[in-house]
Amino acid sequence: MSAMTDARETLNRLWKPGCDFLGSEVAILGGAMSWVSERNLVSAISNAGGFGVIACGAMTPERLEEEIVATQALTKRPFGVNLITMHPELERLVDVCVAHKVSHVVLAGGVPTSAIIKRVRDGGARAIGFAPALALGKRLVKLGIEALIIEGSEAGGHVGPVSLTVLAQEILPHIKDVPVFVAGGLGRGDAIVSYLEQGASGAQLGTIFAASEESIAHENFKKAFLRANARDAVTSVQLDEQFPVIPVRGLANAGSRGFLKHQAETIRTFQSGGVSKEDAQLSIEHFWAGALRRAVIEGDVENGSVMAGQSVGMVKEVRPVSEIIATLVEQAVEAIAKREDRVHASA
Template identity: 55%
Template sequence: MELMQLKHLPWAWKRGTDFLGTRYAIMCGAMTWVSESNLVAAISNEGGFGVLAGGNMPPEILAEEIAKTRGKTRNPFGVNLITVAPAFKEHVEVVIREKCPYVFFAGSIPSGRDIAAVKGAGLKLICFAPVLSLAKRLIKQGVDALVIEGNEAGGHIGPVSTSVLAQEFLLNVTEVPVFVAGGIGTGEIIAQYLSLGAAGVQLGTRFVVAEECIAHPRFKEAFVRAAARDAMPTTQFDPSLPTIPVRAILNEGTKDFNRLQFDLLNKVKAGEMPREEAQVKLEEFWVGALRRAVVEGDVEHGSLMAGQSVAFVKRIQPVREILDDLVAGAEASLARMAGEG
């Protein structure tokens, strides 16, 4: 679907496309092991905005991935850094050295020093904001845009749903563009968030099954087979071992995680292990389990991190088809709102 055929969308998400420098204000969320140069470049080449997942990459590998992505697309893309990653400081140095125009901070609340470093280098910084008070603080510190992600999303999630966050943020934050994420699987819902004032959206789960995605075929097939209710969050057994819930398709890996959590909890309660060490071990589980599923295709014991929008994953298809489907649905929905449908 070419831009000239679109009547309503170009205006509805103009703030987002102007900010990103793209045809569509549709970002692909950074998914560890999944959002690498092939998928990121494919999305950016088709008019969306790909985001490279820094994750726990060694800094030199991150620099290589940025170079590979630049070799495959001339269009804008972002780099997502996790503030709690062991090499985060080095990752910040890499994106500054490589002059990556768009940097995302995910994980814990970023320090003012790290925000200033990225901003001082002339890069645009996008942060995730789970609560409104933090959003206001980040805006004061110079953050250029925000992503609000509801707990329908895949991977590590917060406690509040996308629909509630959207009302809270979009009706109260006007200073910077706000992108909505979590549970988005159709163009029709994109239109609804745009009408509330969103600058654009971020999706992850639907892009996992893109032909251009390097994830193992068995990983993709698990997404095609799954229903929304199969993507469930993990539970925290006891407050003495705080754990951030992770949404994934239920499998043996879910049981493996629960067994590990129970074992570590007993050790913490018995004084055999510090709480912080146990929390690190839980995170290490996800890093290893995700790699086993995405790279090796172990869909039984690996981690199948997916959002509830897995309900809208019907088949493996090219990035262009996925974007065309979303854009067509959003345009048609906006036309109906304008009384044309």
């Protein structure tokens, strides 16, 4: 047997728990990105052997149903739906997923209740949650979550404060009962292997797929990714702790600079008594309303929100999803083969 065949078998063994859990050929999930992770991209990822995930975001139950049905028309393979736990109609959204036999539901953006997890599982779907710390990961498993995603601050969109390197060391050695998928800053297969060897069951990638051929993102949006370096993907800045800003990672542009000015002006107005604290907070929160759609769909990458992870610096061309996944697998296999060579050479 050749070294590469051995390496491929090793990779298959390393992410088998993830593949078995997802029902996919490779344990690579697509990150759920609002406006981007819809029927076309989700079905392309699943059809290429990965696991696509619809980003429900602020969709109504009716709109989500439409998206699920449209995705099922494009792929016969499993895919998931990412639901935001703070959505006012969360129970109805879960019911829509269950009614249409969606195989996996990802509960994001907060700690799901045991009742919601039970609703997902009783309906026949698998429940996945996000763990930004070990204690929360253990708590979620006790509540009935069947798999965890640990996402580092390198990721695009809404992020926590801790890098994947640290989260992996904190969580992977201690959570063995359920599959754990790593996310944040991943753009190569060899990096995925390093986490599989630490005990991860697979990986979630977003940025690399947002710039794929099948992504419906505007050409301007994809071009912004191709031009960007890792350091261009920055988190939103909070000027005053009295007015909290949820950290979101995206490409620095006129919009992000305008947000700083808007915060400063709003805070000044509040301090001079021109506006109440509540109205000032709302004004700051509403600044980005519709900004992601402006960038992704309309192509306004200067004033819109161009959410991207730090792996954006590795996105050098717009490629088909199948090619992206094949490259990730190839890189992973090569990394394992090279490691074996080094180990035997030093023996």
